[in-house]
Each structure stands twice: as structure tokens, then as C-alpha cells.
Amino acid sequence: MVIVVFLQVIFRFVVDQPLAWTEELSRYLLIWLTFLGTGYGMSVKAHPSIELLFEKAGGLMKKVLIVLSTALILFFFWQIIVNSFEFIGRSMTQTSPVLQLPMGLVYTVIPISSVLFIINLLQVSVSEWRRGASQ
Template sequence: MPAQTRFFTHKGKSMVVKKLVDSLNAFIKWILILLFFIMVIVVFLQVLFRFVLDQPLAWTEELSRYLLVWITFLGAGYAVSVKAHPSITLLFEKANKAVQRVMLALSTLLVVFFFYQIIVNSFVFIERSMVQTSPALQLPMGLVYTVIPISSILFVINLLYITVSEWGKEASN
């Protein structure tokens, strides 16, 4: 197979992966927007009923708290896709290309291992929490905690995609 044909085949696969990751992140972005919109409405109802009607709603505080947790966790996973997490690049920028590649691979492996541990252990935690219900909404707490593995998987997908993309950019330079 000629080198040019292999390049286009590889490029085609990377375009499919890019499209899938971008679609996943676009979906998560719309979920985040929807959750935030719902949270704004719930908090508005909380304020309206508490201070205007003097009849506070017990469920609004609980729901807004759970929505904030989901927004925070999913937002952290989404933030990886737009490289919004802070990083210290002083040593990385001063290193040569070979050391940079090793540092990138090592840091990615450590983060993936960390999130692997979170994902595996969160399923046990979720299973145990399904018998506990929230006070006002009577939701199984395991449902609230399902955001932990979801956001961790999203974090890993985005991290791996960005790492492979950066690796590919350096290889083509």
C-alpha cells in the first residue's frame, strides 16, 4: 500500500473518532445547558416561594443541590475537551521533544489510572447507595452518584483524544 493511501486511511479513521468525540461533547454541552436551565428555574421557585409567598418548597433546595453536583462533574469532564483545566507547563515547555512526549504519556497514564480507580469503585458505591433515598425527593442516592462514573469516563475519553491529537501534532512537526 503506498504511503499516501495509508495516510488517507489513517486520516479517515481519525476524522471518524474526532466526529464521535465532538458529537459526545456537543451532547454533554446541551445536557449541561439543560441542567443549568432547570437549576435556574428551581432556584427561582425556591426564592419565589420562600420570600414572596412565605411557603418554602422543601424539594427545590435538594434538587438544585443535585443539579449543581451533576453540572460540576459533567462540566469538569467537558472542560477537558476545551482544555479549560489549569496546568503547570513550566517544566514541560523547557524540556526537549523526547522528554515532553514521555511527560505527556506518563501524566496521561497516571490520570487514566486514577480515573479507572474512581470508575471501578464508584459502581460499588452506587450499588450500596441505591437503598438510601434523599429526604425530600425520595430519589435513590445511587442515581445522584451515577454522575461520578459518567463524568470520569467522559474525562478519560477527552483526555485520551487530546493526548493522541497532541502526540500526532508533534509527530507531524
């Protein structure tokens, strides 16, 4: 993305011939970066959360809260994954204005990032479970 934006700046301000495709490609790359970043954010627990109940709870209650929150989040992301395939399929006939890419390719980041989020969620949940059991 940095290279694409740098090319746009060079061609726009130095060569005075802006490249039309760089703006569109950088937008799609930013979308992918954002979605994939959510999965990474889960692995380092960077997402906002309300930990008041969790911190006040005892060992057994912490485990119940971990299982409950993990189950709800898994259900939510499972729904995103299942429904995104229909959305991607319908979007394959629509093309982007400049690059002429099927928009479904841009949207494939939705299930990919959701799977990444689930994997990282399970890793964090198991880690919290083990830490909760030791306290």
C-alpha cells in the same frame, strides 16, 4: 437548575410558601453540573497543570511526558470508575430526605463524568502528541 432555584425564590418571597424539594434538587443538580463540568474542562484544557517541564522538553521528551501523564490519569480515573460502582450499589438503599430518591442515582454522575473525562483526556493527549511531533 436555574428554573428550580427561580421557583424557590418565587415561592419563598412572593407566595411565602417555600418549596422543600427545590433546595434539595438544586443541590443535586449542582453536583451533577460540577462533575460533568470537569469533563468539559478537560476538553478545553481548563484544569490547572504544571507545564514547566513540558515547555522546556524537546520533541521526544514531550511525547514521553504526554504518554506518562495520560497513563497515570487514565489509571486514576479507571480506579474511580471501578470503585464507584460498589459505592453506588451500597447507596441505592439510602434515600434523599425530601425527594426520596435513591442516593445512588445522585452518585451515578461519578462514573459518567469519569468516562467523559477519559474521552476528553484522550482527545487532548492525541492533539498534544500531534502538536509535539510537529515541533
